Amino acid sequence: xxxxxxxxxxxxTFANLGWCVLGVTLGTAIGILPGIGPALTIALLLPVTAxxxxxxxxxxxxxxxxxxxxxxxxxxxxxxxxxETGSIITAIEGNLMARQGRGAAALATAAIGSFVAxxxxxxxxxxxxxxxxxxxxxxxxxxxxxxxVVAFTTVSGLLGSSRLRGMISLFLGLxxxxxxxxSLTGQARFALGRPELLDGIDITVVAVGLFAVxxxxxxxxxxxxxxxxxxxxxxxxxxxxxxxxxxxxxxLRGSFLGFPFGALxxxxxxxxxxxxxxxxxxxxxxxxxxxxGAIEGVAGPEAANNSAVAGVLVPLLTLGLPTSATAAxxxxxxxxxxxxxxxxxxxxxxxxxxxxxxxxxxxxxxxxLLLLNLPLVGMWVRLxxxxxxxxxxxxxxxxxxxxxxxxxxxxxxxxxxxxxIVGYVMRRFDFPVAPAIIGMILGPLAEENFRRxxxxxxxxxxxxxxxxxxxxxxxxxxxxVAAPAxxxxxxxxxxxxx
Amino acid sequence: MERRAAAEIILxxxxxxxxxxxxxxxxxxxxxxxxxxxxxRDIPMLVGAVLALLGLALAWQGWRAKPAAALNPPAAMDAPxxxxxxxxxxxxxxDWIPLxxxxxxxxxxxxxxxxxxxxxxxxILFFCVAFGFGSRRYLRDIIIAIALAVVAYVGFVHALGxxxxxxxxxxxL
Numbered sequence: 001x002x003x004x005x006x007x008x009x010x011x012x013t014f015a016n017l018g019w020c021v022l023g024v025t026l027g028t029a030i031g032i033l034p035g036i037g038p039a040l041t042i043a044l045l046l047p048v049t050a051x052x053x054x055x056x057x058x059x060x061x062x063x064x065x066x067x068x069x070x071x072x073x074x075x076x077x078x079x080x081x082x083x084e085t086g087s088i089i090t091a092i093e094g095n096l097m098a099r100q101g102r103g104a105a106a107l108a109t110a111a112i113g114s115f116v117a118x119x120x121x122x123x124x125x126x127x128x129x130x131x132x133x134x135x136x137x138x139x140x141x142x143x144x145x146x147x148x149v150v151a152f153t154t155v156s157g158l159l160g161s162s163r164l165r166g167m168i169s170l171f172l173g174l175x176x177x178x179x180x181x182x183s184l185t186g187q188a189r190f191a192l193g194r195p196e197l198l199d200g201i202d203i204t205v206v207a208v209g210l211f212a213v214x215x216x217x218x219x220x221x222x223x224x225x226x227x228x229x230x231x232x233x234x235x236x237x238x239x240x241x242x243x244x245x246x247x248x249x250x251x252l253r254g255s256f257l258g259f260p261f262g263a264l265x266x267x268x269x270x271x272x273x274x275x276x277x278x279x280x281x282x283x284x285x286x287x288x289x290x291x292x293g294a295i296e297g298v299a300g301p302e303a304a305n306n307s308a309v310a311g312v313l314v315p316l317l318t319l320g321l322p323t324s325a326t327a328a329x330x331x332x333x334x335x336x337x338x339x340x341x342x343x344x345x346x347x348x349x350x351x352x353x354x355x356x357x358x359x360x361x362x363x364x365x366x367x368x369l370l371l372l373n374l375p376l377v378g379m380w381v382r383l384x385x386x387x388x389x390x391x392x393x394x395x396x397x398x399x400x401x402x403x404x405x406x407x408x409x410x411x412x413x414x415x416x417x418x419x420x421i422v423g424y425v426m427r428r429f430d431f432p433v434a435p436a437i438i439g440m441i442l443g444p445l446a447e448e449n450f451r452r453x454x455x456x457x458x459x460x461x462x463x464x465x466x467x468x469x470x471x472x473x474x475x476x477x478x479x480x481v482a483a484p485a486x487x488x489x490x491x492x493x494x495x496x497x498x
Numbered sequence: 499m500e501r502r503a504a505a506e507i508i509l510x511x512x513x514x515x516x517x518x519x520x521x522x523x524x525x526x527x528x529x530x531x532x533x534x535x536x537x538x539r540d541i542p543m544l545v546g547a548v549l550a551l552l553g554l555a556l557a558w559q560g561w562r563a564k565p566a567a568a569l570n571p572p573a574a575m576d577a578p579x580x581x582x583x584x585x586x587x588x589x590x591x592x593d594w595i596p597l598x599x600x601x602x603x604x605x606x607x608x609x610x611x612x613x614x615x616x617x618x619x620x621x622i623l624f625f626c627v628a629f630g631f632g633s634r635r636y637l638r639d640i641i642i643a644i645a646l647a648v649v650a651y652v653g654f655v656h657a658l659g660x661x662x663x664x665x666x667x668x669x670x671l
Contacts, residue, residue, distance in 0.1 A: 048658055164555055168513060171549040175520060178545060182538040187528050189538060190520070213604070220596035220630045389633035390642060393624035396600070400607060400623065401616070401650060405660040413608045420604070428592075429505055447541045454536045 004126055007356030011364055016059050016357065023060035024365045027067020028372055032075050032383050035215055036395060038068035039326040039437070043207035044398060046333060047406040054337040058358045061333060063365040065326065066118055069309050070373045073110040073302055074380060077103060078231050086269030086308065089277045089301035096293035101234040108239050109247045109295055110302045111373040116248075117255040117303035118366040121310025124259050125317075126359060129346065132318040136343040141452035142463045144319075146473035148446040151321050153480040156435045163484070165431045172422075173439025176201055183448055196411040203332040204406050206440060207325070209416045210433050212399040214423020216392050221424075230384050237374060247299040250280050254303030261304075262311025262323070269308040269324070276304035310362070317341055317355060320445070325434040328441040506560025510553045517550025599630035615665015620647040 010016060030041045042061055049057040069086075076087040077094035090110060097106040139147070156166035179190045180200025191197040239247065254276045261272040280300040281290045290297050315321040320342035322328040334341050345351045373380070403416045426433055457463045465471045524542045603626025607619040624643035633639055654660045664670075 047660070048654075051659070164552065164559065168549070168552045168556065171545060171552060172513075174545045175516070175549065178520075178542050182527075185530060185538050187530075187538045189527050189542060190523055192523075213600075216600055216627065216630075217597055220600060220627075220632075221592050221594070387633065389628035389631035389639070392631050393627040393639075393643065394646060396603070396627050397620045397624050397646060397650060400604070400620065401654060401662070404611070404616075405654065405662060408661050410608060410611050413604075413611060417601075417604045417608065424597075425509070429502075429509060443545075450541065451536050459536065 003130075003352065003356045004360060006353060007358075007360035008363075010055060010353050010357030011059060011360040016056055016361065017364070019056040019060040020063045020361045020365050021368060023063020024067040024368045024372060026060075027064035028071040028369065028380060029383060030064070031068035031071020031073075032380050033071075033386070033391060034075055034079060034384075034388075035219065035392065037072070037211065037326070038065055039207055039324075039329050040211040041068065042326065042329045042333060043204045043211070044402040046204050046329075046336060047402050049333075050336060050406075054339065055354045055357055057333070057337075058354060059361040061330060062358050062361050063368075065309070065330070066306075066362065066365050067369055067372075069118075069306050070111060070114050070369050071380070073114065073305075074107060074373070074377065075384065077106045077110060077298070078233065078381060079384060086273055086305040087302075088270070089273045090298055090305070093277070093290070093294060093297035093301070095231070096291075097295065097298065098231040098233075100293050102293065102295075103231060103233045104237045105239055105243050105295060106293075106298050107233065107377055108237050108374065109243065109299045111370060111377075112239075113247065113251045113254065113299045113303040114306045114373075115366055115370040116251040117258065117306035118310060118369075119363065120252075120255040121259050121262075121307035122359065122362045122366065124263075124307075125310055125313055125362075128263065128314055129318050129359070132314060133343040133346045136319050137347070139319075139343075139469070140467070141449040141456065142467050142470040143473070145446055145449040145453055146464060146470040146477070147319060147321060148442050148449070149477045150473050150480075151315075151323060151442060152435075152439065152446070153477045155323065155438050157480050162430070165429075166435050169426065169431045169433065170435035170439040173436035173441075174443040176206060176436070177440040177443030178447075183444065184451055194411070196407075196409060201415065201440075202406055202412070203329060203437070203441060205403055205412050205415050206419050207329055207437060208399045208403050209419025210423035210426070210436065211325075212395055213416060213420025214427055214433075216396055217420060217424035218427040219388075219392070221428075230381075233378065233381060237377065243295055246295050249283075250276070250296045250300035251303045253279060254300040254305075255307040257300075258304035258307035258309075259311040262308035263314040269305045269312075272304040272308050273301040276300040313362075317345060317358075318343060322438055322441060325437040328434075328437045331441055503560040503563040506563070507557045510555070510557025510560060513553030513556060514550045515553070517546045517548070517553055520546030520549065596630035596632070599626050602626055603630070611665075612663050613665060615667055616662040617644075617647045617651050617667050618665065620650065 011020065026041070027038065030036050031038070041064060045061075045064075049060070072087050073090050073094070076091035077098050079095075094106040094110060097103060152170055156170040157163050175190075177200075179197055181187070181198055182189055188198055254272075257276050257279070258269065258272040262269065277290075277297055277300065280294075280296040281287050284290065284294065284296050286294070312322075312324050312327050315323055316327045316331060318341075320331065320340060322331045331341055334345075339345065339351055339354075345355050400413060400416065403412050404410070406412065423433065425431075426436075453463050454461070463470070464474060520542060524539050524546060527539050527542065529537045529539055603623040606626075607623050610619050621640075621643040624646060625639055628639045628643070651662060651664075655662055
């Protein structure tokens with residue numbers, strides 16, 4: 001508790017409040033613009049923020065992280081183009097409400113629901129983080145390696161349409177992570193004789209290539225995706241008594257449903273939003289309204305999405321374990337400042353002020369976002385009227401600018417094009433991108449911990465199964481990989497006996 | 499739907515080839531004898547081998563795919579999001595002209611970035627992308643392209659202190 005109060009002292013300084021305002025404003029704008037997500041934005045800001053004071057930079061990133069979620073729900077409701085998988089439901093049910101002239105109510109329930117869920121999620125983060133840190137301090141390299149294996153299996157197994165595609169995406173990311181100088185022996189690996197590759201490939205290049213360039217190729221190549229209809233906001237932003245009555249329970253249920261999915265490395269925000277939708281449909285007094293624009297179907301999933309987004313910060317900050325693409329980029333941001341997310345971030349007095357300042361600024365940012373998104377929604381909506389050709393032209397100009405200025409290297413622009421083409425192919429043939437980003441950032445850490453664990457035991461592999469936590473985690477990973485095959489086997493057996 | 503199966507075979511073989519290349523390149527990593535136990539080669543070998551196997555599995559899946567089975571996308575059809583899912587192939591037509599336009603914009607920037615500088619190459623890139631996205635208001639696009647490139651250059655170089663090549667405009671901006 002004292003740590004959080006200190007955090008507020010950090011976050012409430014004039015400069016840091018300014019960073020928070022900048023972050024939430026930028027985040028909202030970016031969330032609203034179709035085609036740009038929080039992962040891409042933070043990746044593009046990395047070169048610009050490289051010289052800033054880290055506390056200010058992270059307070060801005062935190063505002064941006066939350067702000068992008070608010071903004072993307074506005075786009076989903078008015079444009080029916082979900083910016084990320086977590087807003088698919090909002091896009092359906094909210095867009096239907098907007099078509100019936102209840103757009104304002106949909107925006108209001110989404111914004112207030114996001115605020116409720118964001119606050120509950122941040123409270124849970126505040127309470128849980130110190131507890132997880134206490135456990136994580138006992139972790140050695142074997143446990144960390146096992147934990148990362150679990151993260152690999154969940155992100156590749158649960159995201160996307162096929163596990164095989166998820167696994168391929170993960171391993172492509174691992175390959176990219178291998179390029180460069182080996183951290184333990186200093187040997188060059190896969191540099192192919194290019195000095196530019198000795199330092200490895202920057203996450204900025206990969207993320208911008210996959211998300212901005214690949215996305216631009218994909219959207220431009222599909223005539224049907226180029227145009228979308230904006231629905232004007234109608235109705236009152238002040239929800240009626242009935243709308244409040246129908247919203248508050250879904251907000252709370254969504255919040256508590258979403259958080260664990262984000263906090264456990266269980267694969268993102270998509271699943272809790274679907275679960276919340278079905279739960280609300282089941283509990284609703286008028287389930288027949290679902291699929292025609294039911295306010296509960298916006299309130300619940302939107303809350304679930306936002307609290308999952310807050311939950312993702314628990315493993316990221318306390319264990320250094322990113323479970324979403326955005327979290328992986330945030331982790332790269334920490335590494336840029338020479339900070340490694342994990343329990344030591346909380347126990348080291350120098351970084352403890354930073355991390356608690358970040359958490360405190362999440363409360364502040366969430367409140368600012370409510371103010372920014374409810375009364376000012378009309379202003380934000382105007383951003384949606386930027387013509388798509390100009391929007392993507394601008395995105396690519398800033399993408400190339402950001403990538404070049406990181407290392408002042410034209411070679412990186414070439415890599416950007418390569419990853420853009422890879423991103424296009426992945427998008428076109430249904431490969432999820434998040435596992436590649438997570439694999440790239442976690443792969444080198446997993447290898448380092450694996451080899452550290454083995455060098456402590458002088459090459460005795462049994463360390464991974466004799467340490468109980470490591471053994472349990474690896475068993476979970478094995479179960480996640482083997483579960484579908486086991487289920488099929490059981491089914492076949494049942495068919496054979498009956 | 500047969501195109502999807504063909505794509506899976508080609509992509510799968512390509513991924514398998516990449517895995518094989520990783521295994522081959524691993525031999526070039528220098529290993530100091532003390533680290534021989536679990537050194538810098540082991541994990542790359544594992545990653546390369548698994549990637550090659552996954553690629554072969556994808557190619558096999560494409561080879562085996564029966565037209566009837568391929569018609570049912572693997573995504574859960576009963577999920578409410580399925581109507582929004584953009585199928586990788588089949589749904590929507592692929593238009594190659596925009597891809598070429600954006601590609602030209604990016605390639606010219608790589609080739610001419612240091613020679614001509616940021617402003618002209620970024621303006622050409624902007625124009626190519628806008629063209630690729632179907633805009634045919636050339637004059638408007640050119641004006642916006644130049645204005646955006648100049649503003650971005652001045653803002654990032656003078657206000658934020660980043661380094662961008664001035665090229666033909668050195669001394670002017």
